[in-house]
Amino acid sequence: xxxxxxxxxxxxxxxxxxxxxxxxxxxxxxxxxxxxxxxxxxxxxxxxxxxxxxxxxxxxxxxxxxxxxxxxxxxxxxxxxxxxxxxxxxxxxxxxxxxxxxxxxxxxxxxxxxxxxxxxxxxxxxxxxxxxxxxxxxxxxxxxxxxxxxxxxxxxxxxxxxxxxxxxxxxxxxxxxxxxxxxxxxxxxxxxxxxxxxxxxxxxxxxxxxxxxxxxxxxxxxxxxxxxxxxxxxxxxxxxxxxxxxxxxxxxxxxxxxxxxxxxxxxxxxxxxxxxxxxxxxxxxxxxxxxxxxxxxxxxxxxxxxxxxxxxxxxxxxxxxxxxxxxxxxxxxxxxxxxxxxxxxxxxxxxxxxxxxxxxxxxxxxxxxxxxxxxxxxxxxxxxxxxxxxxxxxxxxxxxxxxxxxxxxxxxxxxxxxxxxxxxxxxxxxxxxxxxxxxxxxxxxxxxxxxxxxxxxxxxxxxxxxxxxxxxxxxxxxxxxxxxxxxxxxxxxxxxxxxxxxxxxxxxxxxxxxxxxxxxxxxxxxxxxxxxxxxxxxxxxxxxxxxxxxxxxxxxxxxxxxxxxxxxxxxxxxxxxxxxxxxxxxxxxxxxxxxx
RNA sequence: GCCUCGGUAGCUCAGUUGGAUAGAGCAACUGCCUUCUAAGCAGUAGGUCAUGGGUUCGAAUCCCGUCCGGGGUACCA
Numbered sequence: 207x208x209x210x211x212x213x214x215x216x217x218x219x220x221x222x223x224x225x226x227x228x229x230x231x232x233x234x235x236x237x238x239x240x241x242x243x244x245x246x247x248x249x250x251x252x253x254x255x256x257x258x259x260x261x262x263x264x265x266x267x268x269x270x271x272x273x274x275x276x277x278x279x280x281x282x283x284x285x286x287x288x289x290x291x292x293x294x295x296x297x298x299x300x301x302x303x304x305x306x307x308x309x310x311x312x313x314x315x316x317x318x319x320x321x322x323x324x325x326x327x328x329x330x331x332x333x334x335x336x337x338x339x340x341x342x343x344x345x346x347x348x349x350x351x352x353x354x355x356x357x358x359x360x361x362x363x364x365x366x367x368x369x370x371x372x373x374x375x376x377x378x379x380x381x382x383x384x385x386x387x388x389x390x391x392x393x394x395x396x397x398x399x400x401x402x403x404x405x406x407x408x409x410x411x412x413x414x415x416x417x418x419x420x421x422x423x424x425x426x427x428x429x430x431x432x433x434x435x436x437x438x439x440x441x442x443x444x445x446x447x448x449x450x451x452x453x454x455x456x457x458x459x460x461x462x463x464x465x466x467x468x469x470x471x472x473x474x475x476x477x478x479x480x481x482x483x484x485x486x487x488x489x490x491x492x493x494x495x496x497x498x499x500x501x502x503x504x505x506x507x508x509x510x511x512x513x514x515x516x517x518x519x520x521x522x523x524x525x526x527x528x529x530x531x532x533x534x535x536x537x538x539x540x541x542x543x544x545x546x547x548x549x550x551x552x553x554x555x556x557x558x559x560x561x562x563x564x565x566x567x568x569x570x571x572x573x574x575x576x577x578x579x580x581x582x583x584x585x586x587x588x589x590x591x592x593x594x595x596x597x598x599x600x601x602x603x604x605x606x607x608x609x610x611x612x613x614x615x616x617x618x619x620x621x622x623x624x625x626x627x628x629x630x631x632x633x634x635x636x637x638x639x640x641x642x643x644x645x646x647x648x649x650x651x652x653x654x655x656x657x658x659x660x661x662x663x664x665x666x667x668x669x670x671x672x673x674x675x676x677x678x679x680x681x682x683x684x685x686x687x688x689x690x691x692x693x694x695x696x697x698x699x700x701x702x703x704x705x706x707x708x709x710x711x712x713x714x715x716x717x718x719x720x721x722x723x724x725x726x727x728x729x730x731x732x733x734x735x736x737x738x739x740x741x742x743x744x745x746x747x748x749x750x751x752x753x754x755x756x757x758x759x760x761x762x763x764x765x766x767x768x769x770x771x772x773x774x775x776x777x778x779x780x781x782x783x784x785x786x787x788x789x790x791x792x793x794x795x796x797x798x799x800x801x802x
Numbered sequence: 803g804c805c806u807c808g809g810u811a812g813c814u815c816a817g818u819u820g821g822a823u824a825g826a827g828c829a830a831c832u833g834c835c836u837u838c839u840a841a842g843c844a845g846u847a848g849g850u851c852a853u854g855g856g857u858u859c860g861a862a863u864c865c866c867g868u869c870c871g872g873g874g875u876a877c878c879a
Contacts, residue, residue, distance in 0.1 A: 232819070240822065250821060252859065262859080288859075289822065332879070369879065513877060522805095523875095530877045537879050566806070567874050593807085594872075601872095630841065648841085660815060663807080665872060667814065676841055678827040679815080686841050694838055734818085746816060749826080756842065765838045802841075 208730060209247065210236045212277070213292070217249060220272040225257040238723070244284055245291025246723060252288045262288035296714055299722035304707040306725050306782040313729040313789065315359030323361045323553060326352045328560035329478070330367050333465045334374040335403035337472050338609040339595050339668060340562070343657050346795060347592055348560040349478040350658055350741040353793045358736035363552055366480045367544050370462050371487040374406070376443040379457055380436065381405035381412070391464050397471065397613065398464030412436050448534065475616050477650065477795050482551070484544055490535045493543025496579055497528045497535075505578045516575055526571050541572055542579070549583060556588065558739075563591040563663070590739055593665035595657075610670055619649035622674050623682075632802060644799045648682050651796045655681030658794045659745035679749050681796055684787060687752045687759075689802045691784040694764055698777055701765070711775045717758040721779055724751050728786050732793070741794050748790045755783045 214234040221229050233253055239245040251266045258265040263285055270283035270290050282293040306312045328348020331337060337345075352362045382389070382405045391398040413436045420430035431437070446454040473479065497514055500506040506516050506528060514529035528539055548554060559569060569589035576584025594601070599608060623645040627633055633641045652674065659679070660666045676682040698705070714722070727747070735743040764776045788798045 235819075235821080237818070237821080243822075248822090252821080255859080287822070330879095372879070374879070511877090515876075525876050527877045532877090534877090536877065540879090562873090563807070564873055565879090568879090591807095596872085626841075630839095632839080632841080656814095664815090665808075669814080672813080672828075675814095675828070678841095680827080680841085682841055683827095686839080690839055690842090697838060742816085743818095746826090749816095753826085757844095759838085760843050763838070801839085 209279075209294070209298070209726065210730070212279075213247060213249065213273070216273055216277045217269065220269050220276070221254060221257060224268055224272060225254070227257040229254070229257070239291050243286060243289075243291055244293065246294040247292050249290040249292070250288060251290055255288075266290040296719075297710075299714070299719060299726065300710060302726040303722050303778060303782055306728075306786060307707040307778050310785070312786065313732045314357040317356065317359050317361055321359055321361045322555040323363065324352075324355050324556040324558060325363045325365055325548060325552060325554045326355070326558045326560060327365045327367060328352075329473075329480070330369065330561065331469065332369045332372075332374050333402070333462050334378045334406045336397070336399040336468060337612040339597075339612065339615065340609075342476065342612050342615070342653070343592060343595050343666075344560055344562070345473070345476055345478045346654055346657050347590070347662055347741065350794050351558065351560065351590065351739055353795065354732070354735045354739075354741065354744070357732050357793055360556075360736075363481045363554075364479065365482045365484060365548070367484045367486060367489070369486045369540075371447065371458075371490065373440060373444055375458065375462070376440045376447065377409040377413075377436075378402050378405045379454075379461055380440045380443055381409035382461065383457070384412075391467070397468040398466070399468030399472070400611075400613070401468075402461055402465050409436060409440070444534075472612055475646075475650075476612070477797075484547065486540050486544070489543040489547055490540040491543065492546055493539040493541070494529065494535050496542050496546060497539055500528075500575075500579050516571075516578070518571065518574060521574050523571065523574070526575075528575075538568070538572065538575070541568075542575060545572075545576055545581070545584075545587075549581065554583070557583065557586070558588045558590050560590045560592065563593055565589075566591055588739075590662070592662040595666055595668050598667070598669050610668070615670070616649065616653065618670075619653055619674050620646050623648040623652070623676070626676060627802070636801070644802055647797045647799050648676070648685060648802060651681030651685050651791075652676055653681075654794055654796050655684070655745060658741040659749070661742050662740060681791075682802075684748055684752045684791060685796070685799055686802055687756055688784055688787055688791075688798045689800060690759070691755075691780045692800050694780055695777065695784070697765060703765075703770075703773065703777065705777050705781065706774055707778050709771055709774050709778075711771055715762070717754070717761060718776075718779065721751075721754055721758060721783065724754055725782055725786055728790070731790075735793070744790050744793050748787050751783060751790075752787055755780070 213236050214231045217234045218229055218231055221227055235250040235253070237248050237250070239248045249269065251262055251269060254265055254269070255262060258268070266285040266288060270285060270292070273292065274280050274283055279295045279298045280292050281295045284291050326348055329341065329345050331341060348364070352364045355362050385408055386405060389401065391401055394401065413434055416434035416436055417427070417430045420433060421427055425433065443454055447458055497506065501508060501514055506514055508514050511531040512533070513527060513531040516526045516528055518524060518526055526538065527536060529535060545557070548557070561569065566589065569587065573585050573587050576587070597608070597610065627645060633644060636644065657666070731743055731747045735741060762776060764780060765773065767773050767776070791798060
């Protein structure tokens with residue numbers, strides 16, 4: 207049992223005995239004692255004054271006495287105003303330490319046969335352009351949430367819905383036909399997704415010029431946007447694609463193939479993966495069928511222009527289109543089909559969509575629509591809604607080229623890591639390959655930590671010039687500390703020092719005790735991260751732990767002490783910190799280098 | 803207009819179900835590499851928690867108003 211629960215239970219019991227009142231366990235606030243006070247955990251007694259009908263000090267005194275007498279690990283207590291500070295027996299913390307040292311799965315819950323199955327959808331790229339910084343946040347969050355769920359004992363299926371059809375890819379296809387001159391990734395040496403993205407931009411350039419030309423001739427802007435030859439051609443391609451025109455489908459397959467090859471590289475570099483991939487081209491028809499079924503069953507209605515709508519005014523929302531007047535499907539249609547297919551394929555207990563907060567409304571509607579269509583899981587969907595990534599220059603816009611490209615960013619950061627490492631004279635003993643691998647690890651560690659340490663729900667600012675930082679509260683700082691711990695452990699091994707996790711020392715220093723207390727928190731941190739879908743909780747915990755260790759490391763020599771018991775004890779602490787940090791960072795997808 | 807999310811140091815962010823004197827990092831300034839890795843450590847400085855009220859033993863945190871910003875708002879995804 208966790209110490210917090212233990213004390214909560216004992217306090218409930220104390221209040222029952224002393225004041226003859228039943229209180230709920232969650233009414234007992236147990237928190238870590240603030241640094242400047244004596245004690246390890248603190249109970250706030252203000253809420254109990256109404257039962258004790260005594261002053262805060264007296265109430266705390268009474269509770270403290272009871273707890274000290276009845277809970278074996280409570281050694282002492284003191285009272286300051288309404289705060290009851292409890293001093294926990296050192297043996298308790300030492301017990302945690304040897305647990306961390308010997309249990310490789312410390313803090314995690316094993317997956318069993320009857321574990322809940324959670325499906326996490328993330329990434330969800332369009333196939334007309336390469337991945338950018340916004341996708342990076344999505345991918346890192348999705349991957350991390352899946353890992354955190356696993357650590358909390360859930361079965362997880364990571365999934366990706368690829369938006370491989372629609373007007374966007376037709377724009378790239380048309381531009382390639384018109385101005386591509388048969389360009390392809392092999393001959394041009396360009397990454398496939400970048401190549402296709404180039405034509406998407408090309409399309410937009412021509413499209414804009416055509417609009418301007420028409421407006422010049424006196425056509426209204428709205429009409430111009432519909433009459434521009436490029437857009438008409440792109441729409442024609444979409445129509446031909448839906449009609450399964452052989453040539454069009456062939457081009458579509460080829461260009462998507464280029465994009466997938468490119469995506470594979472990006473995903474691999476980013477360190478994310480998927481268990482099951484769905485394609486919109488497979489799911490949109492299922493969605494259409496479902497909408498038509500809903501129409502027959504009277505939950506949707508058709509307007510005179512033959513478009514299909516859902517009336518959500520009873521839910522406090524407005525009308526939502528489900529099929530266009532020309533019968534083609536919209537975004538929502540596809541999501542209905544995808545959901546149906548997924549629930550057919552897996553027995554999903556929890557469906558999580560990792561999608562930006564700009565789509566909050568969409569998912570609110572999706573849940574209601576699925577519910578209306580009779581899927582009992584509809585209202586249980588969880589939209590993990592994360593904030594946008596903003597640049598100093600403002601919002602990223604693909605078409606305007608104001609995006610930070612994912613591949614470029616990773617390359618640039620690796621470059622910085624390499625230069626910095628050389629400047630610092632590090633890793634000179636490693637082979638070129640090993641060093642290169644470490645540079646990448648550091649660069650990705652910096653990027654992942656930077657993005658995951660902030661509250662996912664909030665918008666975040668990314669300044670490409672300043673954000674590539676390797677000092678302070680960063681991934682590399684954590685990696686660096688880990689590498690130093692490994693270095694100490696290697697040296698201990700060279701010296702043939704045996705490590706015994708059971709050994710005790712006469713007295714714990716303040717810093718040592720702080721470290722043990724923090725280590726004991728890891729399981730509840732993992733749980734909290736799982737409950738709140740927040741990798742940031744883990745990132746911040748790891749930083750605090752590592753910072754604490756670094757201070758310890760500077761004040762306490764580990765291998766330089768004469769007392770073997772003390773050396774042993776400090777080695778156990780170092781090793782335990784290393785293990786927890788590695789485990790925690792793995793939940794963020796951050797790898798730990800053995801040296802750096 | 804309506805809906806929704808936000809506003810904490812110059813900048814980027816933390817801040818436990820309301821708890822003790824609001825914390826980190828960056829940037830600035832001071833020290834510390836002959837000693838287990840200085841991608842580090844120690845220190846100085848930097849705050850009317852947007853703002854006005856309310857709730858109570860206690861508010862950055864909860865409620866209401868105002869200001870500022872992001873996002874959404876019927877045939878883009």
